[in-house]
Amino acid sequence: MRKNTETKTFLLVDETATIAMGSQLANIVKNELKQGLVVYLNGDLGAGKTTLTRGFVQGMGHKGHVKSPTYTLVEPYDLDDWQVYHFDLYRLSDPEELEYMGIRDYFNENCCCFIEWPEKGQGMLADADLIINMAYSDEQRMVTLNAGTDLGRHTLSRLKI
DSSP states (O other): OOOOSSEEEEEEOSHHHHHHHHHHHHHHIIIIIOSOOEEEEEOOTTSSHHHHHHHHHHHTTOOSOOOOOTTTSEEEEEOSSOEEEEEEOTTOSOTHHHHHTTGGGGOSTTEEEEEESGGGGTTTSOOOSEEEEEEEETTEEEEEEEEOSHHHHHHHHHOOO
16 A cells, blocks of 8 residues: 555455455544545446445445446436436447536535446536555455545545555
């Protein structure tokens, strides 16, 4: 793990560790930040982006199933004090499509947005507080988190795995 507050890297040994990282992010948002967060998720198919998001959504209080929004573009989770949106832009053919769905309405103080394949929405998305890069490392996952804002830097300073 690097000591720099701008970037942290972790080796996640299994799915449970990936879910735990998402849950820890949720605890930081709920108990310290007390405002929404925009997270870009990068990585190959199967790298754990949805698994990490599942940990976050469940950590925010969702009790039901958390699925990948591959075919729906966005999965909304309406929680007591929060809205969590999980986007998968893999099948997006033109960033302008996001304008038609009212993308700007998703980015506000009580919303946490996790966006897979953010490069497909270039020019239409809010800036990322955190950019999470996930890569295979044998059976494990190497996860690198980069802070894009002061909010992201604070989140990284509190994250401990």
